[in-house]
Amino acid sequence: MATIQNACHELHKSDANRTREATVTEEKILKITRIVHSCVLIDLGGRQVLTDPWFSEKMGYHFGEELGMSVESLPPLSGVVVSHDHPDHNDMKSFRRYADNRVPLICEGKAAARAKRAGFENVTVLDTWEEASIGPVNVTAVPALHGVPEVGYVIQASGFTVYFAGDTLLIPELSDISDRFPNIDVALLPINGLKIFGDQVVMNPIEAAQLCEVLQPRVAIPTHYAFKGGGLADRMFLKYFDRQERLPQIFQDAMRRYAPQTRVEVLEPGQRVSIEGQLHAPRRIA
Numbered sequence: 001m002a003t004i005q006n007a008c009h010e011l012h013k014s015d016a017n018r019t020r021e022a023t024v025t026e027e028k029i030l031k032i033t034r035i036v037h038s039c040v041l042i043d044l045g046g047r048q049v050l051t052d053p054w055f056s057e058k059m060g061y062h063f064g065e066e067l068g069m070s071v072e073s074l075p076p077l078s079g080v081v082v083s084h085d086h087p088d089h090n091d092m093k094s095f096r097r098y099a100d101n102r103v104p105l106i107c108e109g110k111a112a113a114r115a116k117r118a119g120f121e122n123v124t125v126l127d128t129w130e131e132a133s134i135g136p137v138n139v140t141a142v143p144a145l146h147g148v149p150e151v152g153y154v155i156q157a158s159g160f161t162v163y164f165a166g167d168t169l170l171i172p173e174l175s176d177i178s179d180r181f182p183n184i185d186v187a188l189l190p191i192n193g194l195k196i197f198g199d200q201v202v203m204n205p206i207e208a209a210q211l212c213e214v215l216q217p218r219v220a221i222p223t224h225y226a227f228k229g230g231g232l233a234d235r236m237f238l239k240y241f242d243r244q245e246r247l248p249q250i251f252q253d254a255m256r257r258y259a260p261q262t263r264v265e266v267l268e269p270g271q272r273v274s275i276e277g278q279l280h281a282p283r284r285i286a
């Protein structure tokens with residue numbers, strides 16, 4: 001009987017050890033799934049954060065690619081970050097179908113107002129360099145410049161640091177990010193160089209590579225390159241750095257020049273990349 005009890009005890013210990021090992025392994029994996037455009041699902045060791053939700057097209061705002069995931073197929077989210085109040089980044093009309101209207105949303109001010117009107121109850125506004133916590137996930141708003149008020153975000157959990165740039169132009173203030181967050185695992189960067197009536201409002205692929213030279217992330221993932229305004233808009237007042245299908249390759253070529261130490265991952269809609277290991281614990285410099 002003692003032998004059987006000992007065997008059962010060892011079996012339970014083995015199961016417990018395997019569970020702990022699985023948990024530790026999961027916490028050391030950062031997973032990035034690009035859904036469409038700048039809408040990205042970030043899994044920081046099991047804590048899932050969605051960026052700039054966009055799930056439906058309208059006049060002047062077209063994906064230019066397949067939608068990689070529906071609102072209904074999203075996993076339970078730890079939180080959502082919204083950089084600015086444009087329909088291709090703050091699609092509350094569609095995102096209101098998400099199952100939990102108490103999911104924490106961290107937004108720029110105007111974007112927050114739209115989220116509240118859509119029925120979301122747990123909405124926090126952050127200005128540049130302000131912070132908020134979503135359970136074990138820490139979110140810091142960082143500088144950004146676009147055609148409307150905007151912030152980027154640094155998102156940290158499970159020993160990982162992810163920079164989400166939103167739609168920003170390349171501006172000097174972005175160098176402050178590397179001063180405060182010297183160990184960035186992944187940078188999600190827009191690259192289409194969008195111009196509206198001749199005024200540039202989004203960084204282009206060369207500028208995104210130059211930013212990587214400063215930030216030195218382990219991995220860079222381009223976003224915001226397939227978007228199309230459609231028919232009249234593209235002919236009359238929207239201009240892009242190059243043809244949408246060429247932009248990721250231009251970015252990769254520029255990265256070889258400016259930031260060869262950084263790995264580039266170009267993700268199709270719905271495609272996921274896993275980044276293993278905690279080579280460093282996130283640390284901040286005041």
